Amino acid sequence: MVHLRGGGGHPPPRTARERREERRRSGVTGWDPRAIPSLAGRCVVVTGGNAGIGYFTSEQLARAGARVVIAARSAEKAEAAIRSIRAQAPDAELAHVRLDLASLASVREAAEELAAFRPLHALVNNAGRVLPSRVRQLTEDGFEAIVGGNFLGHFALTTLLFPALAADGRVVGLGSDSTRMVRLEADDLWSERRYAPFRAYAFSKHAVQGFHLELARRLAAAGDGRRSLLAHPGWATNAYAAKRVGITDRDPRSQRVFEAVTGWAGQGKDRGAWPSVRAVADPDAASGTFFGPSRQLAGRPVPVTPVASSASPAFGAALWANAEQKSGIRFPL
Numbered sequence: 643m644v645h646l647r648g649g650g651g652h653p654p655p656r657t658a659r660e661r662r663e664e665r666r667r668s669g670v671t672g673w674d675p676r677a678i679p680s681l682a683g684r685c686v687v688v689t690g691g692n693a694g695i696g697y698f699t700s701e702q703l704a705r706a707g708a709r710v711v712i713a714a715r716s717a718e719k720a721e722a723a724i725r726s727i728r729a730q731a732p733d734a735e736l737a738h739v740r741l742d743l744a745s746l747a748s749v750r751e752a753a754e755e756l757a758a759f760r761p762l763h764a765l766v767n768n769a770g771r772v773l774p775s776r777v778r779q780l781t782e783d784g785f786e787a788i789v790g791g792n793f794l795g796h797f798a799l800t801t802l803l804f805p806a807l808a809a810d811g812r813v814v815g816l817g818s819d820s821t822r823m824v825r826l827e828a829d830d831l832w833s834e835r836r837y838a839p840f841r842a843y844a845f846s847k848h849a850v851q852g853f854h855l856e857l858a859r860r861l862a863a864a865g866d867g868r869r870s871l872l873a874h875p876g877w878a879t880n881a882y883a884a885k886r887v888g889i890t891d892r893d894p895r896s897q898r899v900f901e902a903v904t905g906w907a908g909q910g911k912d913r914g915a916w917p918s919v920r921a922v923a924d925p926d927a928a929s930g931t932f933f934g935p936s937r938q939l940a941g942r943p944v945p946v947t948p949v950a951s952s953a954s955p956a957f958g959a960a961l962w963a964n965a966e967q968k969s970g971i972r973f974p975l
């Protein structure tokens with residue numbers, strides 16, 4: 643963020659070093675999403691790495707040399723993603739583990755399989771149901787499906803995988819600008835009082851943001867060197883992304899038309915992956931940082947500020963207790 647100085651007149655002169663430091667802190671420069679540092683020897687898990695932003699996150703990380711494990715519910719779609727990434731990066735080390743975030747039993751099984759890849763250097767909690775049903779549905783475990791999958795599934799996965807995370811490992815959550823459009827009603831997070839599809843989606847993203855920021859606070863308090871970060875892609879569509887056979891052409895026709903009409907205001911999902919990739923790969927990214935596009939809906943990945951409700955320690959603590967109680971899984975922090 644560039645701060646304009648008020649009060650008229652010229653700002654006091656700054657040295658080149660001060661200007662460099664200010665630019666570095668602002669995040670506007672100093673990170674080139676097309677020149678990711680080598681990730682050779684690093685292992686990254688990407689949930690929902692078979693499609694959309696998760697696919698391009700996986701592809702970009704694999705091109706930088708990371709071993710990428712795609713955690714996805716469809717083996718067929720994961721195999722298509724692996725073939726497509728190999729076409730871009732023939733030497734990529736790729737694997738698939740089955741994961742359905744809407745089932746705690748599936749999350750447990752996936753965590754066990756994923757732990758075999760330890761040490762994990764990053765877990766990207768990317769998957770998300772972005773088109774909620776018109777009526778309230780439940781996960782296999784009886785929780786409202788959107789918050790249950792997008793948030794609770796990732797809370798459980800992160801908790802179970804935490805011991806497999808390297809000492810300098812990272813957890814990256816996918817937030818959303820929907821949290822700026824729908825005010826959080828924390829006492830109805832699970833839409834028991836009222837259900838509306840976009841409201842439930844935005845609540846799931848409030849919860850994802852609240853969880854990853856609370857994790858950053860707990861890691862800092864425990865003196866744990868691992869980091870928790872957030873990323874959001876702005877408005878990212880397949881319609882405006884680089885074409886990948888079997889990946890960007892899978893959306894239903896109605897979605898393709900909607901994206902073609904509205905997507906000009908945002909960016910392709912390939913660029914939508916940039917904030918997630920920066921959160922994984924930028925060596926200077928501090929725990930608690932939230933990356934998003936510089937122009938809100940599109941642009942280079944820069945640090946952004948979450949809505950105040952997501953950053954509230956009171957919300958984070960209550961959410962954490964609620965998630966532990968619902969999942970029956972205690973976080974080791």
Ligand SMILES: NC(=O)c1ccc[n+]([C@@H]2O[C@H](COP(=O)([O-])OP(=O)(O)OC[C@H]3O[C@@H](n4cnc5c(N)ncnc54)[C@H](OP(=O)(O)O)[C@@H]3O)[C@@H](O)[C@H]2O)c1
Binds near residue numbers: 767769874879
């Ligand atoms: N696109 C945007 O403009 C935008 C804006 C803000 C935030 N985001 C966030 O970015 C993330 C990715 O969005 P996207 O646009 O790339 O969406 P997308 O193209 O619809 O992809 C969603 C991915 O999540 C997976 N998924 C959904 N439910 C799942 C479940 N129960 N278990 C396991 N995987 C599941 C999907 O798997 P299947 O292929 O099997 O369905 C797919 O791989 C989401 O968290 C979303 O909230 C996106």
